[in-house]
Amino acid sequence: MYLMKYERAKTTLRPGLFFGRFFLSTRQPFPSFGRFTALLLFLIVLTFAACGGGGGGSNSINNSSGGSGGNTGGLGNTGGSGGSGGGTTPQVICNTPVSLPNEVPVCFVTAEEDNQLYINTPYITVYINGKPFNLLLDTGATGILVNQSALTASGITLTRTGGTFNGSFGDTSTFKGYVASAQVQTLAVNGLTADNVPIAVDTDTSKNSSFPPTGFLQGDFGMGLSPYYSFGQSNDSSQPGAGITYTPSLVPYLAGYTNGFVMQFTPNLNQDGYSSSGSGMIVYGLNTSEQNNNVSSGYDFFPNDSAQQQAYPFIDAEFGGVIDDPNYDPNNYYYLSQNYLSLFDTGSTFIYMDDDAMENATGIANIASYEYDQNTTFGTGTAIVNGGLDMSMGLYNQSGNYDQRASFITSPDDKNLSAPYEFPDTIWNIQSGYLLFGNTILDLGNMYGQEDMGLPYFFNNTSMYWQASPWGVGIKIQ
Amino acid sequence: MRKIALAAVWFLIVQAAAYNAFGAVGKTYNQMVQKHGALAQVPLGRVAGAKEAARYRARGARGYSFNAGRFKVYAIFNSNNVCFREFTLHNRTLPDETLLLGRLAGTAPKVLWRVPRRAIALQYGSGADAVILRTFGQPGDLSAEANSKALEP
Known part of the structure; x- marks a missing residue:
């Protein structure tokens, strides 16, 4: 554990601002996503949404489709549903293309559907046999999963080329289907x-489907690397499943680049005055058989070696926070941190950590006292933490230094937020913007950790780019 | 003779009902052995977080593991030799809920909370009978845990 003492300051603490040595803020190869840009984009999105009219399935990079209607009143409202299968009107924010080589623009959707909830969830438009589909940009999955209903609606019939499969996500939502083959294109500048x-063609039309047939997102663009964890993996087979050759087959086609992807996030925080004053940068990478480990200036590479870590982008993360408690020390405040293995998970909208990590990240000695809602707690102490906590997360760079850090303040109870950042409890019994923690089975001893570093609500208006890169596989948050 | 036969049948039915009264959570150690064969004792530190393990150790709990189909199952028993927690870790699929819930499987659960695509907590039964089932993970790397708070040491 790392402990650093500071003299007490009577200003609002922002670890990222106070402890500049943890940041690598000078390297910004991409323009930042400023407030004015965000406002401009938001107005553009409003304009698109107002003209959308509730269609059923067309997709574009400025996505005003997927069934969004003219009502932009947010998740608390119910008007304007079309192709998104009920629930609420999807709110979409797309980043500003910056014309990077092989840049694939990423949009973010906030929507509630019959069986899914999207909170500032990243997706990209992928063309399959020439037709566009909105797919979740998901570092917590492997392979390409596309809803058959969406394919059919676009007039695409794929021939089965592999076996059948079925599986589920961590929330027990399901997928099943068969393996097919198709042409895949992205909306990169260079194509x-x-x-x-x-x-993996998903034929699951059950109520518990992971991607309901009428949903806004029509599948999953999994960026994990393990063939044995991919969609299409048979329950009983040790053989690789569908979509597994996505990494080795798709990547070499990407204009000659030999490695996977780089994503850049440019958060525009302080949304509604609640979200974090984010700063810093997080970069991580994955091993592939094709990696060259060449790292361009401005990018860092975080190799992972174990088989399980290759499956998904696990990273050695430092969770840190500030103790600013006069009862603890009237004259000083402290910076606490500890390392935990974490999954960086763009397919998750929450940050999940065990209570040890949480205590270190917040500096609160007895984090269990922050269990705000007894209805969400149970035997293992899992709880959902309300907002207002200083948090920071850092990652090693290849030199073994923590010069990569992002800091933020957790969002408050969204009952205090205005649309579209409020969510009804009726379906989910959980509200957005929280951190989940618990002393759980998911982080035991020498087992690899299950801290899940999602792309959470408090990264409102996050801007992200996926870019085929010659520099090695990596993801960048900035 | 016929009465004896009926009594025997009734006895078997009652025994079967008692045997299936719970899934793993709520079963005694002996019932678990009867169902799954020998259980291998494991250190509490392997089946609980450090703080929990220390607390359980002080209260006489013990940890075991056994195989059920393709799942390796971990179970923790209280000092009365009753299982209060059972879980599977990092499997390609989630186990059938009967493995962890027994007779509560198939009953309508109450959703406590849900993280879309990543985790869910469901409450089966109520009161002292309540068992919380929680699942977590990514496709192909899934964990599940059932826990009875009433039986915790």
């Missing part, structure tokens, strides 16, 4: 195309 890419 990225791969032929004969195995795709």
